[in-house]
Amino acid sequence: MIAETDPSLQVLGSVFGYDSFRGEQQEIIDHVVAGGDAIVLMPTGGGKSLCYQIPALVRSGTGIVVSPLIALMQDQVDALELVGVRAAFLNSSQSTQQRIEVEQAYRSGELDVLYVAPERLAMAGTRDLLDSSSIALFAIDEAHCVSQWGHDFRPDYLQLAGLVVRWPDVPRIALTATATRATHDEITERLEMPKARHFVANFDRPNIQYRIEPKSNVKSQVLSFIRTEHPDDAGIVYALSRKSVDGIAEFLREKGVNAYPYHAGMDATSRRETQARFLREDGVVVVATIAFGMGIDKPDVRFVAHADLPKSIEGYYQETGRAGRDGLAATAWLAYGLGDVVNLRRMIDDSPGEREFKIKLSSHLDAMLALCETTTCRRVNLLSYFGQKSQACGNCDTCLSPPETWDGTVAAQKLLSTVVRLKRERNQSFGAGQIIDILRGKQTDRVRQWRHDELTTWGIGSDISEQQWRAITRQLLASGALAVGTDGYGTLVTTDASDGILRGERSVDLRNDPVPASRRSASGARRKQAKSDGAPLSPADEELFELLRQWRGEKAREKSLPAYVVFNDSTLREIARQRPSTREALLGITGIGEKKRDTYGDDVVSVVTGSQ
Ligand code: ADP
Ligand code: ZN
Numbered sequence: 111m112i113a114e115t116d117p118s119l120q121v122l123g124s125v126f127g128y129d130s131f132r133g134e135q136q137e138i139i140d141h142v143v144a145g146g147d148a149i150v151l152m153p154t155g156g157g158k159s160l161c162y163q164i165p166a167l168v169r170s171g172t173g174i175v176v177s178p179l180i181a182l183m184q185d186q187v188d189a190l191e192l193v194g195v196r197a198a199f200l201n202s203s204q205s206t207q208q209r210i211e212v213e214q215a216y217r218s219g220e221l222d223v224l225y226v227a228p229e230r231l232a233m234a235g236t237r238d239l240l241d242s243s244s245i246a247l248f249a250i251d252e253a254h255c256v257s258q259w260g261h262d263f264r265p266d267y268l269q270l271a272g273l274v275v276r277w278p279d280v281p282r283i284a285l286t287a288t289a290t291r292a293t294h295d296e297i298t299e300r301l302e303m304p305k306a307r308h309f310v311a312n313f314d315r316p317n318i319q320y321r322i323e324p325k326s327n328v329k330s331q332v333l334s335f336i337r338t339e340h341p342d343d344a345g346i347v348y349a350l351s352r353k354s355v356d357g358i359a360e361f362l363r364e365k366g367v368n369a370y371p372y373h374a375g376m377d378a379t380s381r382r383e384t385q386a387r388f389l390r391e392d393g394v395v396v397v398a399t400i401a402f403g404m405g406i407d408k409p410d411v412r413f414v415a416h417a418d419l420p421k422s423i424e425g426y427y428q429e430t431g432r433a434g435r436d437g438l439a440a441t442a443w444l445a446y447g448l449g450d451v452v453n454l455r456r457m458i459d460d461s462p463g464e465r466e467f468k469i470k471l472s473s474h475l476d477a478m479l480a481l482c483e484t485t486t487c488r489r490v491n492l493l494s495y496f497g498q499k500s501q502a503c504g505n506c507d508t509c510l511s512p513p514e515t516w517d518g519t520v521a522a523q524k525l526l527s528t529v530v531r532l533k534r535e536r537n538q539s540f541g542a543g544q545i546i547d548i549l550r551g552k553q554t555d556r557v558r559q560w561r562h563d564e565l566t567t568w569g570i571g572s573d574i575s576e577q578q579w580r581a582i583t584r585q586l587l588a589s590g591a592l593a594v595g596t597d598g599y600g601t602l603v604t605t606d607a608s609d610g611i612l613r614g615e616r617s618v619d620l621r622n623d624p625v626p627a628s629r630r631s632a633s634g635a636r637r638k639q640a641k642s643d644g645a646p647l648s649p650a651d652e653e654l655f656e657l658l659r660q661w662r663g664e665k666a667r668e669k670s671l672p673a674y675v676v677f678n679d680s681t682l683r684e685i686a687r688q689r690p691s692t693r694e695a696l697l698g699i700t701g702i703g704e705k706k707r708d709t710y711g712d713d714v715v716s717v718v719t720g721s722q
Contacts, residue, residue: 127703155435162249171244179405194705228266325447343412419450422474518620539601
């Protein structure tokens with residue numbers, strides 16, 4: 111049988127405790143073991159790490175892993191050591207003594223895997239060190255950091271192209287969860303990997319439920335979402351500015367949620383503490399700017415909530431991908447409103463940079479808006495952005511409760527003609543608030559001051575609520591039938607597309623904003639389990655699972671490790687279900703290899719047998 115003699119499969123079972131490869135892991139690993147270069151695009155949680163860890167173990171020499179995530183290297187090394195892999199790292203957080211020890215271990219060929227920060231690898235001393243022993247492969251993790259357009263750009267990554275010049279015979283594998291064609295091409299070019307084989311995985315994350323709802327009072331919306339659907343779960347709430355991060359975190363804490371802020375304006379120590387707490391404690395919510403999250407491989411993040419509109423689908427998909435890496439049900443929730451569209455358009459106009467750059471930012475935003483306003487499956491829309499065809503998913507808000515559409519042509523004409531008249535008759539531009547007051551015939555100081563009650567469109571839209579008018583304005587902005595002026599005040603202006611609507615040549619289909627789902631689904635009935643190991647445990651098994659969790663918590667604290675590094679939830683669930691009563695039986699459980707059986711086997715067996 112081939113399986114018996116395949117060293118990669120052997121390592122998969124004996125070291126990592128898994129019985130089969132996922133997706134294209136096997137092909138990727140075989141290719142790199144044989145000395146080939148590879149570019150791997152796999153969604154977060156897809157299983158990228160094994161693609162370089164196993165070849166590093168199978169090939170002779172040390173696997174060098176380049177990663178920008180210095181703060182996470184210790185955890186990664188700890189996790190590898192727990193399964194018996196000899197691992198270490200080199201980065202600026204170390205003392206000289208620690209560094210010397212790692213260097214010695216490398217020189218004597220005692221390391222299977224060595225994590226190196228990109229700026230270290232740029233140093234001549236590090237390069238000489240690498241020459242002093244044999245290199246199994248170079249793995250370039252988070253490879254999208256070479257992309258200057260992306261938000262994670264690291265200048266040191268550009269130097270990684272030099273690896274091929276110095277070590278032409280060492281295979282290189284570049285990995286990322288960013289999937290657009292443009293990023294893909296940039297990685298190939300900038301890392302100089304023209305001959306690499308490309309592996310593009312299925313980007314679907316079926317266990318994540320995607321939901322987007324209109325924003326009204328975002329703090330209360332986030333709170334009610336967490337309370338009704340994810341009380342006591344770990345999750346991330348993303349917001350655009352430091353100020354709103356602080357505001358939301360404080361509000362959630364006042365309401366009893368175990369939430370902490372995280373943004374670049376905080377000092378390094380508090381940021382480190384928040385990150386450690388998130389990784390090590392159960393049920394922590396981090397409210398953060400996008401500075402938080404890359405490389406965090408906590409498997410049981412149950413939700414990612416966006417309190418502000420992300421700037422691109424690429425960013426949104428990476429951020430939401432941090433939910434549910436363990437394959438169990440998770441939620442990606444986003445609230446967005448008229449204000450988001452106006453703000454982001456204004457930020458793009460104000461941003462320094464070439465016209466070409468602004469056009470690029472605008473097109474990213476347009477794609478994001480199209481996703482928000484779509485009346486068809488969110489997932490089909492997302493995946494098609496990454497060039498992948500799919501069927502309606504049944505696990506997003508538009509599939510679960512298809513939005514109603516209505517003919518908004520007349521409403522759109524009323525709104526657009528108000529904007530046109532203000533410009534033509536008064537040479538004025540105003541923001542959405544004033545336009546809506548005019549349409550609704552609302553007497554305010556500003557209306558009196560500007561005599562807007564004398565306009566012919568005054569009060570012609572009083573049959574539509576203010577909230578509905580905001581939804582209409584938002585959708586017209588999203589579709590390009592209306593635009594934000596460049597005066598920096600968020601005023602509304604018409605576009606070429608407006609003319610067709612005003613002349614009655616184009617009709618406008620609008621979606622009715624649904625009632626926010628978090629309020630509707632208070633029963634929680636929609637929580638869907640995505641995989642078989644997510645099926646509910648029997649009460650007796652649930653009890654054992656809790657005992658195992660307690661035991662795991664103690665072990666993790668003793669060594670100051672995140673709990674999931676000891677065993678993840680799926681492994682504990684499987685133990686609770688199968689109740690292995692011997693050390694040998696433990697090897698049949700997913701996630702238990704030989705080293706972990708030796709370290710924890712007796713403990714686990716006694717928790718299991720003690721509970722009977
Ligand atoms: P990525 O780096 O792509 O985000 P990871 O490498 O962290 O993903 O893997 C995600 C999770 O899936 C981890 O908990 C990992 O142990 C698990 N995993 C990866 N490959 C397999 C496999 N072949 N069988 C079972 N579990 C796997
Ligand atoms: Zn769907």
